[in-house]
Amino acid sequence: MAQSYFKARVASPVNDSFADTAFLGLGAEKQLKVEDVQEAYIEQKEKLVAALDGTKTILNEIRSFNREWVVRYPTLREQSQENVEEPAGSSATKRHPLRRSLTFADNPASETEVVLSSPIRRGRRSMTMTCLSDMKEEQLNAEEADDSESLLPTSEFQVLRLDLKLGSHSSANDSASLVSQLEKNSIANLLDERITSSLSHLDKLRLRVEDTSSKVLVTGDLNSGKSTFVNALLRREVMPVDQQPCTTAFCEVHDAAENGGTEEVHVLKEGVTYDVRDEATFTRRTLSDLEEIVVDNEEDHLPKLKVYLADTRAPSESLLNNGVVDISLIDAPGLNRDNTHTTSVFSRQEEIDVVVFVVSSENHFTLSAKEFLLNASKEKAYIFIVVNKFNQIKNKERCRRLVMEQVKEFSPQTYEDAEDLVHFVDSAAALQPCANPAFDDLESSLRSFVLVKRSKSKLQPVSTYLVKVLSDIEFLAAANAVVATTELHNATEELSQVKPVVEKMKTESDSLNTDLTNEEDDRVSAAQSDTRKILSSALDRLSKGLLSVEHPSLSMPEYPGIMSIFDYAREVRRVLLASLDDAIKLAEDTARTTTSDGVNHIKELGDKYLPAGVERNKRVFIPEAMFCLRRTAKGRRRSSVGGAIVAGGSHGLGIGFAQRPELLETTFLDLFDFPYHLWSHFESDEKAKAKEEEESGMPSALSLTGLGLSAMTMLGGQLVGLRGMIECVVRVTQLLESETAKKWAAPVLGALTIGLAGYVVVELPNTIPRTVGRRIRAEIGNLQPVMIVSSGGPRKKDYKRYANGEDEEKGNGEETFLNVHAERIGQETRKVLRLIVWDLKSRFDKALDERKSEVRGAEEEEKKARKAKEWFEEVGKRTGDVRETAMLGSVA
Numbered sequence: 001m002a003q004s005y006f007k008a009r010v011a012s013p014v015n016d017s018f019a020d021t022a023f024l025g026l027g028a029e030k031q032l033k034v035e036d037v038q039e040a041y042i043e044q045k046e047k048l049v050a051a052l053d054g055t056k057t058i059l060n061e062i063r064s065f066n067r068e069w070v071v072r073y074p075t076l077r078e079q080s081q082e083n084v085e086e087p088a089g090s091s092a093t094k095r096h097p098l099r100r101s102l103t104f105a106d107n108p109a110s111e112t113e114v115v116l117s118s119p120i121r122r123g124r125r126s127m128t129m130t131c132l133s134d135m136k137e138e139q140l141n142a143e144e145a146d147d148s149e150s151l152l153p154t155s156e157f158q159v160l161r162l163d164l165k166l167g168s169h170s171s172a173n174d175s176a177s178l179v180s181q182l183e184k185n186s187i188a189n190l191l192d193e194r195i196t197s198s199l200s201h202l203d204k205l206r207l208r209v210e211d212t213s214s215k216v217l218v219t220g221d222l223n224s225g226k227s228t229f230v231n232a233l234l235r236r237e238v239m240p241v242d243q244q245p246c247t248t249a250f251c252e253v254h255d256a257a258e259n260g261g262t263e264e265v266h267v268l269k270e271g272v273t274y275d276v277r278d279e280a281t282f283t284r285r286t287l288s289d290l291e292e293i294v295v296d297n298e299e300d301h302l303p304k305l306k307v308y309l310a311d312t313r314a315p316s317e318s319l320l321n322n323g324v325v326d327i328s329l330i331d332a333p334g335l336n337r338d339n340t341h342t343t344s345v346f347s348r349q350e351e352i353d354v355v356v357f358v359v360s361s362e363n364h365f366t367l368s369a370k371e372f373l374l375n376a377s378k379e380k381a382y383i384f385i386v387v388n389k390f391n392q393i394k395n396k397e398r399c400r401r402l403v404m405e406q407v408k409e410f411s412p413q414t415y416e417d418a419e420d421l422v423h424f425v426d427s428a429a430a431l432q433p434c435a436n437p438a439f440d441d442l443e444s445s446l447r448s449f450v451l452v453k454r455s456k457s458k459l460q461p462v463s464t465y466l467v468k469v470l471s472d473i474e475f476l477a478a479a480n481a482v483v484a485t486t487e488l489h490n491a492t493e494e495l496s497q498v499k500p501v502v503e504k505m506k507t508e509s510d511s512l513n514t515d516l517t518n519e520e521d522d523r524v525s526a527a528q529s530d531t532r533k534i535l536s537s538a539l540d541r542l543s544k545g546l547l548s549v550e551h552p553s554l555s556m557p558e559y560p561g562i563m564s565i566f567d568y569a570r571e572v573r574r575v576l577l578a579s580l581d582d583a584i585k586l587a588e589d590t591a592r593t594t595t596s597d598g599v600n601h602i603k604e605l606g607d608k609y610l611p612a613g614v615e616r617n618k619r620v621f622i623p624e625a626m627f628c629l630r631r632t633a634k635g636r637r638r639s640s641v642g643g644a645i646v647a648g649g650s651h652g653l654g655i656g657f658a659q660r661p662e663l664l665e666t667t668f669l670d671l672f673d674f675p676y677h678l679w680s681h682f683e684s685d686e687k688a689k690a691k692e693e694e695e696s697g698m699p700s701a702l703s704l705t706g707l708g709l710s711a712m713t714m715l716g717g718q719l720v721g722l723r724g725m726i727e728c729v730v731r732v733t734q735l736l737e738s739e740t741a742k743k744w745a746a747p748v749l750g751a752l753t754i755g756l757a758g759y760v761v762v763e764l765p766n767t768i769p770r771t772v773g774r775r776i777r778a779e780i781g782n783l784q785p786v787m788i789v790s791s792g793g794p795r796k797k798d799y800k801r802y803a804n805g806e807d808e809e810k811g812n813g814e815e816t817f818l819n820v821h822a823e824r825i826g827q828e829t830r831k832v833l834r835l836i837v838w839d840l841k842s843r844f845d846k847a848l849d850e851r852k853s854e855v856r857g858a859e860e861e862e863k864k865a866r867k868a869k870e871w872f873e874e875v876g877k878r879t880g881d882v883r884e885t886a887m888l889g890s891v892a
């Protein structure tokens with residue numbers, strides 16, 4: 001297997017084993033070692049390829065996971081001792097060395113205390129993070145002990161770093177303003193872009209690892225002697241050399257064997273992939289054209305050349321024709337020529353395996369040189385340094401010392417291996433035929449670095465990059481696992497609070513409905529029955545000649561004397577009717593109180609059934625608004641708006657009966673309730689007949705007789721009680737039939753007349769209120785018309801029922817009166833209660849729906865957070881494993 005990595009045998013006529021040892025310039029006894037190195041290289045290369053693929057898979061997974069769960073970009077900060085609060089009950093006296101403050105770019109103000117930990121797995125460590133609040137003291141102590149023997153894991157981004165200008169120096173205000181600019185999603189997008197570019201770099205690295213050839217980039221400051229150095233390696237003056245800056249192209253020097261043994265120059269065409277066998281991809285030129293092609297090109301157009309050279313030297317001496325791997329030497333433009341050139345060189349260094357940096361011993365490292373080297377050392381731990389033009393330096397030791405100090409600064413690992421990697425030579429002298437041991441030593445080291453230590457020169461950069469990316473992923477995964485754990489806790493906590501509320505509300509929904517229905521029905525029934533009681537008692541009192549209800553502003557009129565008896569009867573009628581209005585008002589006031597109690601109780605039910613945090617009904621109930629007229633938009637008074645019911649027609653409430661002209665009409669019957677007296681003496685059919693007459697308004701013969709007698713007695717200047725008058729007529733008739741009686745008739749009649757006159761004078765003032773009251777009570781059923789109006793307009797049915805009791809048993813108008821008012825007041829009560837009941841029900845239903853959706857949301861969050869937590873933990877572990885593979889692959 002190792003053989004396949006040796007240079008194509010067609011180009012090397014010697015046998016394998018001889019070639020391997022001889023070409024490498026090693027003794028035959030070292031042959032075994034070379035093969036071992038090749039074997040190890042292949043093994044390491046395969047591991048690295050696996051690690052590369054594993055890393056790509058993980059990065060791709062993070063990208064797609066980033067779409068469903070926004071991956072957060074974390075920052076870890078050391079804490080100052082005084083800011084640290086120990087967890088309650090902790091006896092720890094000193095702060096945990098791995099304790100950090102975890103913040104996120106999208107919310108820098110919020111910090112989570114975490115402890116980094118590195119569980120030992122197969123001898124390697126991979127980072128995990130635990131919230132301090134989730135850790136027990138023993139765990140803290142164990143971590144501390146563990147840490148004392150180990151290195152801290154990487155906790156800062158190296159490759160996936162986003163330039164968000166965040167850091168320990170940013171003030172709280174800066175952070176706060178940053179939050180508004182950098183939302184979670186935009187940071188996630190930036191991270192996605194960073195991952196994408198890292199993925200494309202991994203692709204390049206993979207190609208490089210798979211590529212059996214090695215690319216050696218020769219770069220350095222302008223005029224430092226790069227072309228001279230390449231010529232010295234080739235022992236030919238091929239690359240144009242000038243005292244003034246001249247190289248303005250990338251010249252990639254290959255063994256002519258790769259071009260069928262022909263020495264020539266291929267100028268690559270832009271935009272097409274170069275193929276040595278496809279002339280369409282390049283322009284063929286001769287070596288003598290090289291100077292013309294390389295020198296003075298436009299700044300924005302640096303041609304790429306393939307220069308094929310036949311190195312006539314033995315494979316043991318030649319770098320190009322080495323018999324092991326295809327090597328290409330790239331002569332690049334000087335770094336500090338201008339920006340365009342420098343940037344181009346910077347970008348090329350990513351795809352090459354070995355950087356040979358040529359520095360003039362006269363100038364040491366310039367600023368651009370240091371910048372380039374610092375950048376290159378991020379990936380390439382080892383850099384081959386050629387300190388050129390060394391012969392002309394007088395104080396060579398000082399030059400060595402100063403150069404080495406600088407090397408140590410930008411690449412400590414190169415400094416460690418300085419004997420092999422840093423060479424002080426004179427390239428120009430190497431082109432002379434005389435011996436140049438320093439350059440020979442450099443050449444041997446470079447051959448060894450490129451050929452034998454390929455794992456160091458070719459694989460190490462890949463491994464270094466991979467380890468950095470994987471450490472970043474571990475950090476990212478660990479921090480996001482903390483976020484997911486916190487979100488999981490939050491969701492679980494929210495669920496534990498909201499779920500019981502929803503369950504309670506679900507079970508209580510029915511009982512709330514029952515309570516509300518009962519409350520409404522009970523209050524309406526109470527209002528109706530109170531109305532009945534009040535009005536029924538009012539009618540009873542009326543029939544006894546008393547005010548329906550006691551009222552401070554209402555009293556029975558004084559009896560003015562017999563001469564104003566009609567006026568008295570009219571006034572009595574008006575006062576009694578007004579008192580009936582008061583009774584209705586009293587019934588309404590009682591209903592107001594009942595409704596008010598109902599409203600308060602419903603509010604209490606709201607407090608009982610509505611969960612905390614739900615806004616209560618803040619509307620204030622105004623009882624006075626019940627049974628009130630409201631004005632319409634046009635200013636017309638409506639008998640009812642919103643269900644107010646008007647008793648008393650267009651006169652409105654409270655001035656109903658007492659203002660109705662037909663009710664105020666006073667007749668002789670208010671003085672002598674003739675039918676009433678007749679009922680006491682005649683059979684029931686007569687009673688009905690009389691009542692019928694009264695109702696129809698057509699007096700019968702009897703009532704006419706009564707009327708006639710009343711009129712007669714009034715004409716005589718005296719009033720006689722009806723009962724006495726009738727009795728008198730009956731007795732007189734009986735007496736006239738006997739002779740004895742005829743004798744006594746005249747004196748008896750005279751006495752009777754006197755008695756009757758006395759009775760009228762004394763009794764009549766007392767009987768009028770009773771008579772009028774009884775008559776009003778009887779008239780209640782015949783009221784014409786009483787407007788019963790609801791919010792939907794007049795209700796004909798009620799109108800009729802009240803008007804003539806059509807639906808009721810005839811003559812039961814009083815019952816109808818009670819029913820209509822009980823129903824009216826009940827309706828108004830129900831209307832108010834129903835509104836507040838509806839409000840409470842809707843609040844309850846809305847709150848239940850909201851909490852149900854909160855539960856659904858929290859369940860979804862919990863599910864997502866649990867999945868994310870498990871996912872990040874799994875990715876963290878997997879990344880740790882891949883990192884181990886990547887690190888194993890780097891053994892030189």
Ligand SMILES: Nc1nc2c(ncn2[C@@H]2O[C@H](COP(=O)(O)OP(=O)(O)OP(=O)(O)O)[C@@H](O)[C@H]2O)c(=O)[nH]1
Nearest residue numbers: 223224225226227228242243245246247334427428
């Ligand atoms: N004495 C001495 N002169 C050298 C050495 N190397 C290069 N020079 C001279 O330095 C000058 C520049 O050499 P180049 O090889 O063209 O330098 P370069 O770095 O390729 O130049 P650019 O490609 O233009 O950046 C030439 O005059 C060389 O002769 C050396 O090792 N010793």
